[in-house]
Amino acid sequence: MQLTVWTYEGPPHVGAMRIATAMSGLHYVLHAPQGDTYADLLFTMIERRGARPPVTYTTFQARDLGTDTAELFKTAVIDAHARFQPQAMIVGASCTAELIQDDPAGMALAIGLPIPVIPLELPSYQKKENWGAAETFRQLVRHLTQVVERSPMAGRRPSCNILGPTALGFRHRDDVVEITRLLQRMGVDIHVTAPLGATPADIARLGAADFNVVLYPEIAGEAARQLEKMCGQPSVRTVPLGYGATIDFINEVCALTGLDPAPVLDGVPSRMPWWSRSVDSTYLTGKRVFVFGDATHVIAAARVATEELGFEVVGMGCYNREFAREVRAAAADLGLTALITDDYLEVEDAIAALQPELVLGSQMERHIAKRLRIPCAVISAPFHVQDHPARFSPQMGFEGANVLFDTWVHPLVMGLEEHLLHMFRDDFEFSDEAGASHLGGHSAAPQASVQTPAPAPVAAEGQPLASTEVGTVVSEIVWAPDAEAELRKIPFFVRGKARRNTERFAVEQGLATIGVETLYDAKSHYSR
Amino acid sequence: MSEAFVLDRPAPTGGCAETPVLRERGQREVFCGLTGIVWLHRKMQDAFFLVVGSRTCAHLIQSAAGVMIFAEPRFATAIMEEKDLAGLTDTNDELDRVVDRLLARRPDIKLLFLVGSCPSEVIKLDLSRAAGRLSEKHSPAVRVLNYSGSGIETTFTQGEDACLAALVPQMAEAPANAEKSLLIVGALPDVVEDQFRRLFAAMGIGRVDTLPARKIADLPDVGPNTRFLVAQPFLGDTARALEDRGAVRLDALFPFGAEGTTDWLHAAAMAFGVDELKFRAVVAPGRERAARALEKVRPALEGKSIFFFPDSQLEVPLARFLSRELGMIPLEVGTPYLHRTHLARELPLLPSTTRLSEGQDVDRQLDRCREARPDLSVCGLGLANPLEMEGLTTKWSIELVFSPVHGFDQAADLAELFARPLNRRDRLSDAIVPARAARREAASCN
Numbered sequence: 004m005q006l007t008v009w010t011y012e013g014p015p016h017v018g019a020m021r022i023a024t025a026m027s028g029l030h031y032v033l034h035a036p037q038g039d040t041y042a043d044l045l046f047t048m049i050e051r052r053g054a055r056p057p058v059t060y061t062t063f064q065a066r067d068l069g070t071d072t073a074e075l076f077k078t079a080v081i082d083a084h085a086r087f088q089p090q091a092m093i094v095g096a097s098c099t100a101e102l103i104q105d106d107p108a109g110m111a112l113a114i115g116l117p118i119p120v121i122p123l124e125l126p127s128y129q130k131k132e133n134w135g136a137a138e139t140f141r142q143l144v145r146h147l148t149q150v151v152e153r154s155p156m157a158g159r160r161p162s163c164n165i166l167g168p169t170a171l172g173f174r175h176r177d178d179v180v181e182i183t184r185l186l187q188r189m190g191v192d193i194h195v196t197a198p199l200g201a202t203p204a205d206i207a208r209l210g211a212a213d214f215n216v217v218l219y220p221e222i223a224g225e226a227a228r229q230l231e232k233m234c235g236q237p238s239v240r241t242v243p244l245g246y247g248a249t250i251d252f253i254n255e256v257c258a259l260t261g262l263d264p265a266p267v268l269d270g271v272p273s274r275m276p277w278w279s280r281s282v283d284s285t286y287l288t289g290k291r292v293f294v295f296g297d298a299t300h301v302i303a304a305a306r307v308a309t310e311e312l313g314f315e316v317v318g319m320g321c322y323n324r325e326f327a328r329e330v331r332a333a334a335a336d337l338g339l340t341a342l343i344t345d346d347y348l349e350v351e352d353a354i355a356a357l358q359p360e361l362v363l364g365s366q367m368e369r370h371i372a373k374r375l376r377i378p379c380a381v382i383s384a385p386f387h388v389q390d391h392p393a394r395f396s397p398q399m400g401f402e403g404a405n406v407l408f409d410t411w412v413h414p415l416v417m418g419l420e421e422h423l424l425h426m427f428r429d430d431f432e433f434s435d436e437a438g439a440s441h442l443g444g445h446s447a448a449p450q451a452s453v454q455t456p457a458p459a460p461v462a463a464e465g466q467p468l469a470s471t472e473v474g475t476v477v478s479e480i481v482w483a484p485d486a487e488a489e490l491r492k493i494p495f496f497v498r499g500k501a502r503r504n505t506e507r508f509a510v511e512q513g514l515a516t517i518g519v520e521t522l523y524d525a526k527s528h529y530s531r
Numbered sequence: 532m533s534e535a536f537v538l539d540r541p542a543p544t545g546g547c548a549e550t551p552v553l554r555e556r557g558q559r560e561v562f563c564g565l566t567g568i569v570w571l572h573r574k575m576q577d578a579f580f581l582v583v584g585s586r587t588c589a590h591l592i593q594s595a596a597g598v599m600i601f602a603e604p605r606f607a608t609a610i611m612e613e614k615d616l617a618g619l620t621d622t623n624d625e626l627d628r629v630v631d632r633l634l635a636r637r638p639d640i641k642l643l644f645l646v647g648s649c650p651s652e653v654i655k656l657d658l659s660r661a662a663g664r665l666s667e668k669h670s671p672a673v674r675v676l677n678y679s680g681s682g683i684e685t686t687f688t689q690g691e692d693a694c695l696a697a698l699v700p701q702m703a704e705a706p707a708n709a710e711k712s713l714l715i716v717g718a719l720p721d722v723v724e725d726q727f728r729r730l731f732a733a734m735g736i737g738r739v740d741t742l743p744a745r746k747i748a749d750l751p752d753v754g755p756n757t758r759f760l761v762a763q764p765f766l767g768d769t770a771r772a773l774e775d776r777g778a779v780r781l782d783a784l785f786p787f788g789a790e791g792t793t794d795w796l797h798a799a800a801m802a803f804g805v806d807e808l809k810f811r812a813v814v815a816p817g818r819e820r821a822a823r824a825l826e827k828v829r830p831a832l833e834g835k836s837i838f839f840f841p842d843s844q845l846e847v848p849l850a851r852f853l854s855r856e857l858g859m860i861p862l863e864v865g866t867p868y869l870h871r872t873h874l875a876r877e878l879p880l881l882p883s884t885t886r887l888s889e890g891q892d893v894d895r896q897l898d899r900c901r902e903a904r905p906d907l908s909v910c911g912l913g914l915a916n917p918l919e920m921e922g923l924t925t926k927w928s929i930e931l932v933f934s935p936v937h938g939f940d941q942a943a944d945l946a947e948l949f950a951r952p953l954n955r956r957d958r959l960s961d962a963i964v965p966a967r968a969a970r971r972e973a974a975s976c977n
Contacts, residue, residue, distance in 0.1 A: 004583075004625040006611040006632060013590040038563025038682025041591045043913030052922030055913065062559045065652070065683040079558070086894060098585040099649035102616070127585060128613045210683040422748070 009347045009367055011322035011385055015125035017042050017134025018095045022143070023055040023093060026293070029143075030089035032080050034072070034107050035097035037062040046170055046346035048426075049388050056170075056329050059083040073105045085115050088411060091147065091203035092116065093139065106263075119203065121146045133221045133297070133323050136169055140198055141225040147206040150234050156213050156252075161260040162192040163239075164212045164230075166197035169225030173300070173384040177397035178218060179213035182243060185400050186216070189253065192515035202423060208249070210234035214259055218242065218399070220299055221323060244303035246275050246404040247309055273401035275408045279312055286477045287312055290415065293359040294319040295342070295350055295368050296383025298326030300398070302333045304382045307407055309337065318342065318357050320350070323363075347371070361415060378414035387529050480509050483518045492520060504529045537797050538810060538880075539790045540855065541820040547881030550887055552869060559894025560913050561842060561867055562929075563682030564690025566595045570933060571694055572605045574718040576642040577741050580606040581628065581766030582680070583658060584729060594735035595929075605640070607633070610651055622656055623664075630665055634673060641672070644694065647679035674747060676701065686867040688765040688843045689930060691718060695742055698750065699772035702742075705754030705759065708729040712738040713799055714751060714778065715893030716769060717762035720935040721745075726817075727786075727938060730796060742769070753778050758802045760795060762786060762937060764877075766871045784876050785845075786937045787945060789821035794876070824943030825856055828914045831950040833858035838905035840914060841865035841891050842928040849909075849931065849945075851880045857946055861885045862903050865896065907953060924956045963964045 016033060023031040024046050039060055046056045063072045094111040108122030108424045121142050125135045128169045165182060168175035176199070183193050194212035195205045209215075210232060215238045217227045227238040232310070237259060243252035246276065250268070259266045267330050271277070278284065292314045298321040308314040320342030321330045327343040334341035354362060362372040362379040372379035379505045381390050382398070382470055396410075397403040482490070495499050501522075508525035509517050565588055568580040582588050589608035596604065610627045615622050624646075634640060643665070645658045662677040669675065678693040679685060685693055695716065703710070713736050715727060724741060729740045740751035742759075755777035761770055763785070770780055783798035784791040793814055800810040837859050839846040846866045853859040863886040871878070881887075888896070893914075900908055901921065908918055908925045915925040926949055936945040 004611060004620075004629050005614055006607055007586075007589045007610050008607045010586060010593060010603070010610075012586075014585065014587045017590065018585075036563070036682040037559050037561060038565070038591065038649070038685065040558075040560045040913055041562055041566075041594055043560070045594060047914075047916045048912050051916060053916055055917045060558050062557075063683065065681075068653075068683070080558075082894075095797065098587050099653055099852045102650060102653045126613075127587070128611060128616055230556050332733070517710065 007346075011345050011347070011365065011367065012131035012133060013042070013045075014098055014127050015130045015132060015138070016095060016127065017045070017431070018058055018132040018137070019093065019095060019123055019125060019139040020046070020058055021132070021136050021171050022139040022198045023058060023185045024052070024470050025168065026201050027057075028090040028204070029057060030083050030087050030092050030108075031056075032076070032083050032092060032094045032111070033058055033060050033097055034076050034079075034095070034100035034105060034119055035060045036099045039099075040098050049386075050171055050391050051232045051388075052170075057087065057089070062088055062098075064320055070102065072100075072103060075111055076105055076107060080111055080116070084118070090201075091117065091121065091143075093120040093121045093123055093143070095125055098127035101127050105420025119146060126393050131323070134325060134455075136222045137225045137500060140222060140301075141229050142164075143203070143206050144209065144226045144229045144233075147203055148209045148230065148233060149207050150299065151208075151210045153211065153213060156260060160190055160192050161212075161262070162194040163256075164194050164209050164215045164236075165196040166217055166222075167219030168196065169219075169222055170199070172199075172219065172222075172382070173382075173386055173390065174396060174398045175219070178393050178399040178403065180395070181351050181397040181400035181402050182218065185243070185253070185267065186256070188262070188267050189256060191256065191260065212236065214239060215235040216256075221297055221326065242299055242303055243399045244300065244403065245307035245407065246273055246401070248306060249404065251271075273404045275311065275401075275404040278405075278408050284313075284412075286392075287314060287412065287415070290314045290361055291317045291357070291359045292361045292363060293317060293354050293357055293368075294382070295321065295362075295364040297321055297323050297365075300383035301330055305333055305337065307404075308363070311404075311410070312411065316362070317359050318353055320353070321345065357505050360440070360497070360500070363372040363410070363411065380411045395405075402406070474476055479504055480514070481516045483516055486517045486519050486522050488526045489519050501526070533767045537790070537794045540706070540899070541884050545742060545882035545883035545885060547885055548875075548879040550883065550885070555888060555890045555892040555895065558841070558894065559686075559867070560911055561891070562681035562687040562911070562964040563591070563649070564685025564687065565646065565682075565695060566590055567605045567680060567690025567694060568592060568646065571691055571718055571743070574721075574745065575642065575747070576797070577639065577746050577748075578605060578644060579633070579637060579640045579642070580644045580646055582606070583656065584608055584611065584645045584646075585650045586610050588650075604717075605637075614656040616654065622915065623661060626661055627665065627668075629778075630669075630675070631763075631774040634669060638672075638842050640971070641667075643673055643675045645675065645677040645760050646694075647677065647681055649681045649683050652679060652683060654732075674701070681932060686841075688763070688845075689868070691721045691763070692766045692768045695766065695769040696772045699753070699769065702750055702776070703752035705752040705756060707754070709752070709756045710738055710804065711752055711756045711758065712740060712751070712755050713803065714753070714759040714773070715739065715741045715762055716759050716766055716773070718743055719762055723935050723937050723941060724810045726940060727796075730817070731799065734796075734800055734803070734810060736799060736805070738804045740943060742773075745895060749853055755779075758799070760799055761873060763845070764848055764873055765872065765957055767873065773847060774898075774971075780883045782876060784850040784851070784880075787848050788856045788942045788972060789818050789825065789890060789939060790850055790856060791848060792821070792937070792939050793818055798838075808880055809910065814939075821939040821942040823875040825946055828943055828946040829857050830837075831953055832946065835863050835906040835953065836860045836861065836903070837949070838862050838900050838903060838908045839866075840866045840893075840900075840908065841867040841888070842909075842912040842930070843932050844868055844870070844910055845908070846932055847874050847877050847881070847887075850885065851877050852942075852945070854882055854885075855880060856942075859907075862905050863888055863896075863899060865891065867891070909949075924952050926952050928943065 035434050046052045059079050061075045075188050094107045111120045144261045168179045173457050216224045217238050241252045241255045243249040253264045292308050294301050301321050305316050305319050308316050316337050322345045331341045347367050362368050363382045365383045366385050369379050396406050403496045505525040539798050640782040645662050647658050658677040663676045665675040676697045678697040680690040744750050753776045757778035759778050760781050781802050784794035786792040786795035846864050850861040850864045865888045869889045912927050915927045918925050935941050
C-alpha cells in the first residue's frame with residue numbers, strides 16, 4: 004500500500020478516456036462502479052468541453068454484484084451502440100471491475116456488433132494514466148490500421164502523421180496547430196493527426212503516410228513503434244520543444260524527406276534568441292532552476308533552461324517511471340542525479356533543500372513553490388483550468404519558444420526591476436512587508452519579525468505533513484542578532500539561498516555562531 | 532394549531548405525496564460517497580480520513596477537492612497495489628504500517644476513519660476488524676473507526692450518512708434521568724450552526740448538541756431523552772442508528788428558506804414545550820429578514836421552470852423551497868434515493884404536476900430534459916457545460932452542498948445561487964456563441 008494525498012497521474016482507464024475523448028466516432032464502454040463518472044468533469048471543466056466524453060459507464064452497485072454485472076455490461080454495450088452509432092468501440096474494466104472478473108472482451112465480442120470492438124487490458128493496480136493512453140492508442144492502431152503500398156517519396160510532396168495529442172494534454176491543441184503550420188511550410192502534407200480530431204476511419208488509413216511525427220512519446224511512442232513494425236513507417240522522434248529542438252526537428256524531417264530546411268529557417272522564425280540575448284536578460288544568467296514534470300517536458304525544459312536562457316539547472320526529475328531512463332541520462336549530462344518519484348512530498352523536500360530561484364513544474368510544483376515563496380511556471384501536466392487557456396499558447400515550435408520565454412521569465416523579477424529593488428531596498432515600498440507583487444503577494448502574510456528566523460513557509464493552511472524548515476540546513480547553528488538583521492537586508496527572493504549558503508559555510512568552517520562577518524565570508528566563498 | 536404561522540401558504544391540492552415515482556436503472560452520473568470527506572474533514576477538526584482504495588479513489592478525491600488538496604488536508608488514500616491483491620503481502624500488516632506512519636506524522640489526530648471503497652469492499656477487506664485492532668493499538672490517543680464511502684454502496688452525500696452512523700455507537704449512553712436534550716444531526720457550516728444555537732437558546736431550550744461535533748472529545752451522549760432534528764435529507768442510516776439508541780426524531784421540513792426553517796425550528800419548539808408566542812417572537816426577526824431578502828430575488832425566478840438531475844438528495848426540499856417561496860415550476864425532481872419517511876412533510880408541498888424520479892438512466896433523463904427545455908437545469912459538472920452548449924442554462928449542483936444554504940439568513944443566498952446563471956444568461960449576448968444561439972433558436976421554433 005502506498006500512502007497518497009496527491010497523485011500526478013490518474014488510473015489507466017482515464018488515459019483511455021483521453022484517447023476516446025480526443026477522437027470522434029469512437030465510443031468507450033467502461034465497466035465501472037457508480038461514481039467513476041467523476042472523470043467526465045476533468046474534460047468538461049478543465050478543458051471546458053461542450054460535449055460529454057464519449058464514455059458509457061455500467062455504474063454497477065452492490066446489489067448488482069454477482070452474475071448481474073455481466074448482463075449490465077452487455078446491455079450498456081448494446082445501448083451505447085444503438086444510441087451513439089460509433090464507427091468503432093473500445094471496451095474495458097476500471098479498477099473495481101478488474102476485481103470482479105467479468106470478461107469485457109469476451110462479452111463484447113459475443114454480442115457481435117457490426118463494428119470493430121477493441122478490448123483493452125489496463126492493469127489498474129500496476130499502471131497509470133499515461134500508460135493507459137499509450138496502450139489504448141497502440142491497440143487502436145493494431146486493430147484498425149491497414150497496411151498499404153506507398154509510392155516512392157521522390158518527385159512529390161511527402162506526407163506525415165502527427166501522433167500523440169490527446170484530450171487533457173498540456174497545450175496539445177496549440178502544439179498541433181504550430182507544428183502543422185511548420186511542417187506545411189517545409190513542404191510536408193499532414194496525412195492524419197491522431198488521436199486528437201481523428202476518427203477510427205482515420206486510424207485505418209494511417210499507414211498511407213510516409214512517416215510519423217511523435218509529438219508526445221508518453222502517448223504515441225508505442226503506437227509509432229507498432230506502425231514501424233506493421234507499415235514500415237519511420238518516426239521522427241525529436242520533440243520540437245524549445246528553439247534548438249525545433250531546429251533539430253526541422254533538420255531531422257529534412258534528412259528523412261530530402262527537403263531543404265533553409266526556407267523555414269530564413270529570416271527571424273522566433274524572437275526568443277534575440278530576447279534572450281538582449282541586455283535585460285543578463286540577469287537571468289545562472290539563475291538556479293528546478294525542473295519537474297513528465298519526462299518529455301522536463302528533458303526539453305532542461306535544455307531550454309541551460310542552452311537558451313542561460314539558467315543553471317540544479318535539480319530535475321519526472322513522475323512517469325516509464326521514461327526514467329531518458330530523464331536520468333539528461334540529468335547525468337548536466338551532472339545531476341534525476342529525482343524519479345510520484346510522491347510529491349519528496350519533490351517538496353528536494354525543492355526546499357535546493358532553494359532554487361525558479362521552479363518549472365506541474366500544478367503541484369506551482370503550489371509547492373507558492374508555499375516556499377519561490378517563483379514558478381507550469382511546463383507539464385497535471386495542470387488546472389487556468390493552464391488550458393483561451394489564447395493561442397503552444398509550447399512547441401518557434402511560437403512555442405516565444406511562449407516559453409515569456410512564461411518562464413514573467414515570474415522572475417526582470418533585470419531592471421531587480422536592479423531598482425537593490426537600489427531602493429530600504430524604501431518602504433520595497434520592504435518585506437510590502438510583499439512580492441509578482442508572486443501575487445497581496446495575499447502573502449508579512450514576513451516574520453526580526454526576532455524570529457525568516458523566511459518561514461507561508462500560506463500553509465492546516466498543518467503540513469512534512470514540516471521542512473525552509474532553507475535551514477543545520478538547525479543547531481545560531482544566528483547572532485546583528486547577522487540576522489543583516490540577512491534581512493537581502494531581498495527576500497534571494498534570502499533563502501543566502502541563509503542556506505551561509506549555514507553550509509558555517510558548518511564547513513566548524514562555526515557554532517553566525518555573525519555578520521560569517522555572512523560576508525560565505526558570500527565571498529560562494530560568489531560566482 | 533400554528534400551521535398557519537409555520538407554512539407561508541396553503542399546501543397545494545394533492546401535492547406529490549401520492550404521485551407515482553419514475554424509478555430508473557442505467558448509467559448514473561453521480562459521485563460516490565468518498566466525496567463526503569471533502570466537507571466532513573473541515574467540520575471534524577481532529578479527524579483524519581484514510582481511504583483504503585485504488586488510484587482511482589485518490590484521483591476522485593483530488594478532482595473533487597480541487598485546490599483544497601494543497602492545504603495539507605486531513606485526508607489521504609492508501610492505494611492498494613498489485614502485491615496487496617496477489618496476497619504477496621498481508622494487507623492488514625500493510626494497513627498497520629501505513630496507519631503507524633500516518634499517526635507518527637500527525638500527532639494532532641484524535642480520530643481516524645478507515646474509509647472503505649469499491650475495491651476494498653469487493654475484495655472483502657475487513658476494515659471494521661482492522662479499525663478495532665488499530666483502535667486498541669493506538670488507544671487512548673487515537674480512536675479508529677470505519678465506514679464505507681464506496682460507489683457500489685453510497686451516492687455522494689450518503690458518505691456523510693455512513694460516517695455519522697459510524698459515530699453513533701461511540702456516543703456515550705445518557706443516564707435515564709438525563710435532562711431532555713436537542714441534537715442537530717448533519718454537518719453544517721459553523722456560521723449556520725451558530726445561528727441555530729442562538730435561536731434555540733432564545734427559545735429556552737437548555738442543551739443543544741451536534742452530530743458531528745467539532746472535536747471527538749465533544750461527542751454528545753444519547754438516550755431516550757434525546758430529541759433530534761435532521762438538518763439534511765440524506766441521513767437515513769444515522770437517524771435509524773440514533774433511534775436504535777432510544778433517541779426520538781422530530782418530523783419537520785428541512786431548514787431551507789423562511790418556511791422550511793420556521794417549520795424545522797417549530798418541531799423542536801413543540802417537542803420542548805416552548806410557548807407558541809415565545810416561539811413566534813424568537814423566529815419573527817429572522818423570518819422577516821429572510822422573506823424581505825427573498826422578495827428581491829423572486830422576480831428573477833418566478834414562473835421559471837426547473838429540472839433537477841439526481842445528485843445529493845437535497846433535490847426535493849430545494850424544489851419545495853423554490854416553488855413555494857420563489858414561484859418556480861419544478862418539471863422533474865430527480866433524486867438518487869427517495870427517503871419517504873424523512874420527506875413526509877416535504878412531498879405534499881410539491882406541486883402535483885411535478886415528476887418525481889429516483890435513480891437514473893442518464894441518457895434517457897437527458898432526452899427528457901431536452902424535450903422539456905427547462906429554464907434552469909440543476910446537474911453535476913459532467914453535464915453542465917455540455918447542456919450549456921446545447922443552449923440550456925444550468926446550475927451546478929455540488930455548490931449546494933458546499934455553500935452555507937440552511938436557515939433564515941442564508942435563504943436569499945440559496946435563491947441567488949439559482950438566479951445567478953439566469954442573470955448571466957440574460958447579460959451575455961448570444962451573438963458571441965453562434966452555434967449555441969442557433970441551437971436555441973432552432974429549439975424555440977419547434
